[in-house]
Amino acid sequence: MSALDIESRLVTLDNFPFPGLNTTRRIRVLLPRSYQQSDAHYPVIYFHDGQNAFFDKDAKYGTSWRIQDELERIYQADPTREWIVVAIDNSPTHDFNGRFNEYSPWKMDSDFKLPGRDAGIYELGGLGELYAEFVANDVRLYIDSEFRSLTARENRIVMGSSMGGLISAFIAMRYNAVFGSAGVFSPAFWFNKSKFLTWLSGVQLNLPLRLYMDVGTNETSDESRDDFNQIYVDDAKQVAEVMTQMDNVCVRFEVCEDAIHNERDWQKRVPSFIQHCS
Template sequence: MMKRIAIAAAATMLLAQAHATTVRIHYAAGQDTIQVRADKGAAGWSQGVPAKPEGGPLNVWTFTWPDTLGDIQMKPTLGADKVSIGGVYKLAAGSTVDIYPFFGPPFGKVTIVKDFASPQLDNKRALRIYLPPSYGENAAKRYPVLYMHDGQNLFDAKTASYGVEWGIDETVNRLVATGVMDEVIVVGIDNTPERIPEYTPCCDPKYGGGKLNAYDAFIVETVKPYVDRTYRTLPGKDTTAIMGSSLGGIASVLIAQRHPGIFSKAGGVSSSFWWNNGALLAKVPDRVPVKFYLDAGTRDDGLDDTTKMRDAMLAKGYRETDDLMFYKAEGGRHNEASWAARVDKPLTWFFPWGSTRQ
């Protein structure tokens, strides 16, 4: 009899779990508590309800709603009043979702790794690594990674080639704080005096080139493994992207085409598709499972060639807004100021708020 009762109780518990919408909040709250605000149930938007600590060393707090309430929108608070930074979290009815919030200032930090060696290219350069706002606050959280070329130009006007930076850190901070983009780590890979050959396949009649294979291997075999073992990354292909501008744009597109098992997203901003008399337009590889972002400005920025690349990729089976985004920047020029003004478009397409799971 007792055995039957225990089995029945276990079955009832499993059924209850199956018919609950659950959030698991990963956060070391210290002496504080985690509360939940939501659009349905006992938790409202104006006043939170305490979540339940699971106990143990993982610092996980849980809260559940009957799945009969349907989909839930919620935000955690630290204590009664400190609401998490960013957007609302959306939970499908009956789902269990793990979230990794933060409550401090929405400002990431850029660190510099000097003299990072490339055995493939036999040279050294700096890596400029943007760590997102929650990195130092929520040690349970891991992050997608965006690899970018021309690292000198991304974060600091003093090191930028023409005194104008992309402002990647400020843009990501803003997009995260306003809840339209997930947090990411950005790895800026500095260029070298060999920028043209490193970013290009062989061989343009005027500029030569031809070291892209070695640069590709440098990123895949040296930079990415270093980043994954040094920082709290999500190393899988679904959470790894690559992006650059001009020659860095064609480098990003070609590297992602070669490595669809490593990169799931690639951005070509004002890409130099004119390279080698348009050879890249004439031989577009078959479709691979990668989301490609392409853009160009309307003022001397290679818009015709970028449009041809868009059309060639559509002919290979890519679908616009699904795995191909094309943007024509009215008035955009071939410079950092124009790229800074529109970089929010690939960032929010690649990493929309709530899209990252770990």
């Protein structure tokens, strides 16, 4: 499948209003292969860190998920299975570390030591509630009005990795009436695990949620900490255990041997995620 073919199905919204923060955001909408040849309606995947979704040339660190390749393989096996993918760029502020602001409802845990990172990270976080509202209301309502989406909550998935995994779990539970599934890849619960767990203890879901969560055994977000890979694994296990005990949550949790904190490794896990969440 050529890049040209993908780009012919890609709709780019360059200045989509984000009223909660009085700013705008680029959103890329990838339409299904059959979209222009039918009048069918499609389920929707909402994807954080959207510039990393499709092309290496757009990706912040030069490597993308190429999620279209995985969806194409699924389509080739079963042409009835297609999705609209709504890829929402992360915040360009703070040299793109603004994603820490928007992908956590809480400030960075001041007790969690990151000796290899700029101390400014401790000032970030806390805008996740506004971002969640933006995705669940502003973006979702626009997509449902402008594209042929299936509007039942069972046909909406929210997904992301690292901080995007954290906010995906939050959005899916905070807006339980909007989203039926979530893909939580290599979640960065270390950003403020205690606040996340405290919030989670008060969550009661009235509707069923399918949640896919994974973590690699060789992940890090600070090379100066030799224990970061174990932190990723232990945190994900702890949160998955809590979620498994919750009413109305069906969790699939995977520990991926030798997997690193990288879009190519996350791409490999898309089939497992899709199998569980759709």
